[in-house]
Amino acid sequence: MTVARRRAADGTFRDAVHRIVRQIPRGRVCTYGDVARLAGRPGAARAVGRLMAEGAIPGLPYHRVIGAGGAIGGYGSGVAFKAALLAAEGVTVRRGRVVDFARLRWSASQGNATRRRPV
DNA sequence: TTTTTGACTCTGA
DNA sequence: ATCAGAGCCAAAA
Numbered sequence: 001m002t003v004a005r006r007r008a009a010d011g012t013f014r015d016a017v018h019r020i021v022r023q024i025p026r027g028r029v030c031t032y033g034d035v036a037r038l039a040g041r042p043g044a045a046r047a048v049g050r051l052m053a054e055g056a057i058p059g060l061p062y063h064r065v066i067g068a069g070g071a072i073g074g075y076g077s078g079v080a081f082k083a084a085l086l087a088a089e090g091v092t093v094r095r096g097r098v099v100d101f102a103r104l105r106w107s108a109s110q111g112n113a114t115r116r117r118p119v
Numbered sequence: 120t121t122t123t124t125g126a127c128t129c130t131g132a
Numbered sequence: 133a134t135c136a137g138a139g140c141c142a143a144a145a
Contacts, residue, residue: 045127047142074126
């Protein structure tokens with residue numbers, strides 16, 4: 001491997017966050033705090049938000065990362081566009097809040113098929 | 120190394 | 133429900 005690929009998985013917080021965000025299924029959402037916790041740094045929600053703003057990896061579903069309690073959070077191109085992207089996946093956003101956030105909330109451990117009761 | 124920044128979150132008024 | 137304040141963390145300056 002060449003040193004040029006130092007952006008690859010190296011155990012850094014940033015890489016951990018990127019890998020997690022990439023796993024969020026379509027039609028589901030995850031909070032900044034959740035991502036931080038999954039990355040092994042509970043409480044680093046703010047740091048996660050900053051990484052989202054960087055958008056270092058195009059193609060990642062950054063729009064699926066929202067605020068605590070289902071708050072829409074922010075977005076580089078505007079929260080309106082973020083809401084539109086979510087709507088396109090079947091996630092309804094009303095008054096800056098994700099409807100049925102509790103059910104659409106995603107966790108790495110359940111992303112597979114642990115859902116015993118489909119929506 | 121210290122300071123600043125930012126798509127956060129919780130608590131209390 | 134809405135707002136201000138404080139706490140927290142990682143990356144960049």
